[in-house]
Amino acid sequence: MKNFKDYIKNNEGLRFIFDNLKISSIPGRDYLLQCKFLNNPFDIKIELQCLNYTINFVKNSLSNADIDNLSLRLHYLNNISGTLSNLEKELVLDDIQLFEIKKFAQISKSVCDILCDKGFDIFELHDLSGVIDLLDPDNAGESSFYVYSSYSKELSELRKMQQQLRDENPEKAELIRQECVEIEDTIRARLSRKLSDSSRYLKINFNRIAHLDVLIAKAMLVDELNLCSPLIADTVTEYKQVFNPFIKSILSEQNKDFQAVDISLDQKPVLITGANMSGKTVLLRTLALSQLMFQFGFYVPAKEAKIKIVDDVILSIGDSATEYNGLSSFAMEILNINSIIEKAKSGKIILALVDELARTTNPDEGKALVSAFVDIMKKYKLDTVITTHYSGIKSDCRRLRVKGLKDESNAEKISVKNINDFMDYSLMEVKDDTVPTEAIRIAEILDVDKELIDLAKSYLMSAKKLQ
Amino acid sequence: MPFIDDILKHKSLSIVGTEKNTGKTECLNYILKRLAEQNKIPAITSIGIDGESLDQVTNTRKPEIELDCNSFFVTSDKHFATKTIDAEILNVSNRRTSLGRLITAKAKSKGKLIFSGPPETVWLKEIIAELLSYNPDIVLVDGALSRKSFGSPSVTESMILTTGAALSANMQTLVKKTAYLYDLIKLGQWKSDIADTLLRIESGLWAIDDSNNIHDLNIPSVFLLDKSVGNLFEYGNRIYVSGVLNDKVLDKLRVQANIDKTEIIVRDFTRIFAGQNSLNSFLDKGGKIKVLLKTNLMAVCVNPLAPNGFLLDSEKLRALLSQKLNLPVYDIKKIASEEF
Incomplete structure (x- = not known):
C-alpha cells in the first residue's frame, strides 16, 4: 500500500496541503510522510475521531500561548527512531543516543504537563520520569548529557587524576584516559540496560507525540482552508460545493474566486464535456485531492462530503511526459490506462480520473478507445471520471457538462484576464452525446492571431455546409 | 600580547587561510591558548569538513586543535566519535552533513578534537547563533577559502587571514596576492532585509x-x-x-x-x-x-615556511605586508616560540 510520501510526489494538490500544514517537529513530519493510505473504514473512522477530538480540544481547551508553547517544545524534537530500535535490540547506546533519549523524555514530560493539565485524554502519554532521573543523576534539569562523574566514584577520581597529570606526564595521563574510557563504557552499558526496560514506553510516547503533532496541524488546517468532516459512504460518493484549495489559493492571489461545484459518483463511469478553460481538469484534480485527504484522515475541501473508500486513486493527466523518457505522450497515457484496467481486473477498487483520454491520436480511433474504456470501467463498477472533447461516444454512462460561458451578451468584454467571471463551472446532467463547440471562441478570447481565427471559422462553415 | 584584546571586542571571529599550510591551525591554537590564560570561554566550529587530521594535499600531519575545559564546540557525528576529550552533549542537529549530524557540546576536560561544521552559510549563521546562546566570550570559526565550500567565513563579525610561503614563494607575488584579497574583503556591503x-x-x-x-x-x-x-x-x-x-x-x-x-x-x-x-x-x-556578508579584517598572520621547506624572511615579509595593507601582521610560530 502506498504512503503519503508516494502520493505527494505526483500530486501537487497534496503537496500544497503538506506545505501548509504547521507540523512543528521533524518526527511529526516523518510520521505523516510514512502514513499508509487508509483503505479500511475502521482506520479512517478512528483517525477522523482523533482529529475531531483534537479540533475541539484545540478550540476549547488550549490558549494561543499553550499552542505556541507546545509547538516550541515539539520543534526541538529529534527523530530518535533509530536510537529507539537500538534500545529495543538491547544494544549499548553511545553518548549522542543517550542524549537523545534524555532530551526526548524531557520533551515528552513537558508536552504531557501542558496537555494533561487541560484534560487531554484521547491517548495516554506514559510517565518517563524514571528515564529522566537515570540520565540526570545530578538532578540539574538540563537537557544535556555526558557520562557524569557522579555515576562512579572511581571514574570521578580517575578523571581528576588524568587532568592533573596531563601536562606533567602525558603518557601516564593517556593510560588513565583509557581506563576512564573503559569505565564509561560499562556505565553506558548499565544505563542502556536499564533504559531498555522503558523502551516500549519511549516508543509509544514517541509515536503518539509525532501523531499528536500531525493531528494538531490537521486541526489548524480545518479553519484555515474551510474543510468539512467527511462521512464514509457505502456506494455513492457525493460532494456539495467541493473545491480545490491549491488552485483556490492561486486564484485568490489574483483576486479571483474559485467556484465550488456539486458532483456525485455512483459506480457508473462519468463522461464530462465542456469548453476549453471550463475547469474540467481542475475538477479531476480536485476529486483526486479530496479522496486522498479523506483516506489520509484529513477533513476535506467541500461543504458536505460523503465519500466511498477506494484502494487507490489514479489521476491521468497528459502533461507528465517527463516521467518516462522515450515514450510518446500517447504511449504514456495508454500504459497508464492499462494499469488502471489491470488493477480493476485484479479486484481493486479504484478511483480513476482520466483527462481527455486518447486526445493525442486521431479522433476516430480516439473515440473508439474512450468507448471501450468506459465499457470496461462500467463492467467493473468503478468510479471513473473521464473528460473529453469527443462527441459521439455511444457507451452507456452518465454524462455531465460544465455549463461554460454564462452570458454572451457581454461577449466583447471577455478577455483572458476576466474569463473566470464569465464562466459557470457548475455541472449539469445531459443525455445527448454532443459536445460544446467553443474552441474558436476561447481562442478569440485568448487574443490569438486573427488570420488563424478567420480561416478556422471559414473551414468550419464549409464543413457544416457539406454536412 | 597581539590582537587578543581586539578580537574580544567582537562576538565572532573566523580564521581563514589564503592557502593550505599558511598556519591557520597554529593561529587558532594560539588564540585558544591566549583566551585560556585570560579565563575566557571560546565556542568553536568549522566550515564544512576541513578538519582532516592529515592534510590531503600535501599529506603532512595537521596539528589537531586543543580545547580547554568548559569550551563549547560543534562538530560532526564522525569527528565527535574520535575525540579525546570529555564532552557534555548540548544539542544534536536534525539535518545531516556528509559526516553525519552536527553535535553541539561543552568540553568537560582538556583534550583534542577535529572540527567539522555546517557546509552552508545560512546553517553556519544558525550554528553561530546557537553557540552564542551559551554565552561564550567569543565564537571562533575555522574558516576556508574553498571554491567548493558553500559556507561563508564572512558571517562572523571579524576575521583573521593567514597567508604565507605556501601561497607563493616569491615575496612580491605573495604580497600582491594577499593585498588583492584584502581589497576584496574591503568591498562595501549591500544592506537589505532580503x-x-x-x-x-x-x-x-x-x-x-x-x-x-x-x-x-x-x-x-x-x-x-x-x-x-x-x-x-x-x-x-x-x-x-x-x-x-x-x-x-x-x-x-x-x-x-x-x-x-x-x-x-x-x-x-x-x-x-x-x-x-x-x-x-x-x-x-x-x-x-x-x-551581502561583510566582515572586519583584524589582522594578517604569516607563515614564512612553505610545505616544501622553502623559508622566507619573516621580518621582511611582515614589514612589506604591514606597509601594503596597513594592518597588523604577525608571525604566530615565532611569537609562540618566543613566548613559551
Whole structure:
C-alpha cells in the first residue's frame, strides 16, 4: 500500500496541503510522510475521531500561548527512531543516543504537563520520569548529557587524576584516559540496560507525540482552508460545493474566486464535456485531492462530503511526459490506462480520473478507445471520471457538462484576464452525446492571431455546409 | 600580547587561510591558548569538513586543535566519535552533513578534537547563533577559502587571514596576492532585509528591482551568460550573482552602455574569482560590486615556511605586508616560540 510520501510526489494538490500544514517537529513530519493510505473504514473512522477530538480540544481547551508553547517544545524534537530500535535490540547506546533519549523524555514530560493539565485524554502519554532521573543523576534539569562523574566514584577520581597529570606526564595521563574510557563504557552499558526496560514506553510516547503533532496541524488546517468532516459512504460518493484549495489559493492571489461545484459518483463511469478553460481538469484534480485527504484522515475541501473508500486513486493527466523518457505522450497515457484496467481486473477498487483520454491520436480511433474504456470501467463498477472533447461516444454512462460561458451578451468584454467571471463551472446532467463547440471562441478570447481565427471559422462553415 | 584584546571586542571571529599550510591551525591554537590564560570561554566550529587530521594535499600531519575545559564546540557525528576529550552533549542537529549530524557540546576536560561544521552559510549563521546562546566570550570559526565550500567565513563579525610561503614563494607575488584579497574583503556591503533570502539561493543570476523584488533571470550559471546578456537589465541595474563572479561576467558587463549604473552583488569576497585586472577595469569604468556578508579584517598572520621547506624572511615579509595593507601582521610560530 502506498504512503503519503508516494502520493505527494505526483500530486501537487497534496503537496500544497503538506506545505501548509504547521507540523512543528521533524518526527511529526516523518510520521505523516510514512502514513499508509487508509483503505479500511475502521482506520479512517478512528483517525477522523482523533482529529475531531483534537479540533475541539484545540478550540476549547488550549490558549494561543499553550499552542505556541507546545509547538516550541515539539520543534526541538529529534527523530530518535533509530536510537529507539537500538534500545529495543538491547544494544549499548553511545553518548549522542543517550542524549537523545534524555532530551526526548524531557520533551515528552513537558508536552504531557501542558496537555494533561487541560484534560487531554484521547491517548495516554506514559510517565518517563524514571528515564529522566537515570540520565540526570545530578538532578540539574538540563537537557544535556555526558557520562557524569557522579555515576562512579572511581571514574570521578580517575578523571581528576588524568587532568592533573596531563601536562606533567602525558603518557601516564593517556593510560588513565583509557581506563576512564573503559569505565564509561560499562556505565553506558548499565544505563542502556536499564533504559531498555522503558523502551516500549519511549516508543509509544514517541509515536503518539509525532501523531499528536500531525493531528494538531490537521486541526489548524480545518479553519484555515474551510474543510468539512467527511462521512464514509457505502456506494455513492457525493460532494456539495467541493473545491480545490491549491488552485483556490492561486486564484485568490489574483483576486479571483474559485467556484465550488456539486458532483456525485455512483459506480457508473462519468463522461464530462465542456469548453476549453471550463475547469474540467481542475475538477479531476480536485476529486483526486479530496479522496486522498479523506483516506489520509484529513477533513476535506467541500461543504458536505460523503465519500466511498477506494484502494487507490489514479489521476491521468497528459502533461507528465517527463516521467518516462522515450515514450510518446500517447504511449504514456495508454500504459497508464492499462494499469488502471489491470488493477480493476485484479479486484481493486479504484478511483480513476482520466483527462481527455486518447486526445493525442486521431479522433476516430480516439473515440473508439474512450468507448471501450468506459465499457470496461462500467463492467467493473468503478468510479471513473473521464473528460473529453469527443462527441459521439455511444457507451452507456452518465454524462455531465460544465455549463461554460454564462452570458454572451457581454461577449466583447471577455478577455483572458476576466474569463473566470464569465464562466459557470457548475455541472449539469445531459443525455445527448454532443459536445460544446467553443474552441474558436476561447481562442478569440485568448487574443490569438486573427488570420488563424478567420480561416478556422471559414473551414468550419464549409464543413457544416457539406454536412 | 597581539590582537587578543581586539578580537574580544567582537562576538565572532573566523580564521581563514589564503592557502593550505599558511598556519591557520597554529593561529587558532594560539588564540585558544591566549583566551585560556585570560579565563575566557571560546565556542568553536568549522566550515564544512576541513578538519582532516592529515592534510590531503600535501599529506603532512595537521596539528589537531586543543580545547580547554568548559569550551563549547560543534562538530560532526564522525569527528565527535574520535575525540579525546570529555564532552557534555548540548544539542544534536536534525539535518545531516556528509559526516553525519552536527553535535553541539561543552568540553568537560582538556583534550583534542577535529572540527567539522555546517557546509552552508545560512546553517553556519544558525550554528553561530546557537553557540552564542551559551554565552561564550567569543565564537571562533575555522574558516576556508574553498571554491567548493558553500559556507561563508564572512558571517562572523571579524576575521583573521593567514597567508604565507605556501601561497607563493616569491615575496612580491605573495604580497600582491594577499593585498588583492584584502581589497576584496574591503568591498562595501549591500544592506537589505532580503539578504537572507538571497543567501538561500543556490545558483543562477538574479535581478533585484528598485522595490527589492527578486527576479530570476533564468541564467543558471555565469558560464551560460553569452546568450542572455540582452536580458540582464530587464528589471534594473542591480544583479545578484549567487555563484561565482568571474572574469567572463565582468568583461561582459564592462562593455555595456549602462556600466556606471551597474551594481553587482555577490555573497561575499570568497565568491569573487575574477582576476585583479578585470575587476579593476570594471570598477574603473564606474561599475560597483557589493557583498551581502561583510566582515572586519583584524589582522594578517604569516607563515614564512612553505610545505616544501622553502623559508622566507619573516621580518621582511611582515614589514612589506604591514606597509601594503596597513594592518597588523604577525608571525604566530615565532611569537609562540618566543613566548613559551
